[in-house]
Amino acid sequence: MSGARSQSGRPSTTVLYAILIALAAPAFADSNLPPSVWADRQLPDARQEAQATALMHEIRCLVCQGQSVADSDAELAGDMRALIRQRIAAGEKPSDVRAWLVERYGDWVSFDPPVKPLTWPLWAAPIIILLAGGLLAARKLRRRK
Amino acid sequence: MKGRLLLAVPLLLLAAFAGVALWRLSSPPDTVIRSRLEGQTLPQFSLPAALPDRPTVTSAEFADGQPKLLNVFASWCVPCIAEAPVLLELKRRGVRIEAIAIRDRPEDIAAFLDRHGDPFLGIGSDLDSKVQMTLGSSGVPESFVVDGRGTIRYQHVGPIMPQDMATVLAEMEKAK
Numbered sequence: 001m002s003g004a005r006s007q008s009g010r011p012s013t014t015v016l017y018a019i020l021i022a023l024a025a026p027a028f029a030d031s032n033l034p035p036s037v038w039a040d041r042q043l044p045d046a047r048q049e050a051q052a053t054a055l056m057h058e059i060r061c062l063v064c065q066g067q068s069v070a071d072s073d074a075e076l077a078g079d080m081r082a083l084i085r086q087r088i089a090a091g092e093k094p095s096d097v098r099a100w101l102v103e104r105y106g107d108w109v110s111f112d113p114p115v116k117p118l119t120w121p122l123w124a125a126p127i128i129i130l131l132a133g134g135l136l137a138a139r140k141l142r143r144r145k
Numbered sequence: 146m147k148g149r150l151l152l153a154v155p156l157l158l159l160a161a162f163a164g165v166a167l168w169r170l171s172s173p174p175d176t177v178i179r180s181r182l183e184g185q186t187l188p189q190f191s192l193p194a195a196l197p198d199r200p201t202v203t204s205a206e207f208a209d210g211q212p213k214l215l216n217v218f219a220s221w222c223v224p225c226i227a228e229a230p231v232l233l234e235l236k237r238r239g240v241r242i243e244a245i246a247i248r249d250r251p252e253d254i255a256a257f258l259d260r261h262g263d264p265f266l267g268i269g270s271d272l273d274s275k276v277q278m279t280l281g282s283s284g285v286p287e288s289f290v291v292d293g294r295g296t297i298r299y300q301h302v303g304p305i306m307p308q309d310m311a312t313v314l315a316e317m318e319k320a321k
Contacts, residue, residue, distance in 0.1 A: 033272065075274075076277075
């Protein structure tokens with residue numbers, strides 16, 4: 001029925017719904033305030049900016065959890081970039097800023113996991129895999145001779 | 146025979162991989178990020194008042210011997226609307242609720258409170274989410290039960306719904 005009506009030139013309910021959905025605001029709400037001043041502005045000191053940017057790539061966004069705060073467009077990620085820039089501009093070391101965030105959100109928030117009992121398989125895996133591969137290759141090569 | 150078994154190894158590995166992938170796809174890991182500050186002293190903060198005619202909230206107010214609920218909310222936050230009647234009910238049952246408004250404007254906060262009720266004692270304005278991060282909070286709404294000595298005893302992530310009320314009231318009781 002609705003298909004036939006749309007052919008006659010009047011918008012079908014399907015088209016109407018499609019337009020309404022396209023116009024609807026996304027459920028992922030954002031505030032009405034502009035981004036923080038230092039969210040997307042570089043620090044005047046190039047060395048500090050480089051430190052801050054490096055850290056931003058290693059801090060995980062709390063909203064878009066697979067992204068770093070450097071890559072995320074979430075408002076909170078912008079606020080985290082601003083926090084990182086301001087703390088580094090105030091003279092804090094990147095490791096201190098990272099520690100401040102880890103203290104609040106856990107190791108999870110850092111893309112550079114610390115070496116501790118829980119994470120040693122993570123760090124040992126590449127070495128073990130390389131050794132196993134080398135052993136296999138050595139055996140294969142010896143057999144061929 | 147041994148050679149046959151070895152031939153099956155890749156297939157078994159594939160099956161194991163597919164099994165793990167299916168299991169993780171059907172029950173994805175928990176994406177809730179809890180604050181690590183549960184059990185620790187509330188970090189120091191002071192905020193400007195969110196509304197000109199209302200008191201603000203500072204960390205110093207929490208060590209006055211009375212347990213309080215610190216609610217992190219925003220007028221632009223949709224789940225906060227669902228939480229509003231539950232907060233009013235908590236207030237009716239004697240819970241003292243302080244609030245921090247995240248990235249918000251006074252006129253929007255006033256309109257929100259007019260429309261959905263106002264259970265708050267003081268409301269601080271956190272324009273750049275800095276205090277939110279200081280608390281280890283990762284979104285709105287979230288609530289912290291803080292005891293009379295200023296220690297964070299419990300964090301509730303997400304809106305407090307009617308079914309969560311018993312837990313929150315029990316945590317408030319424990320914080321006395």
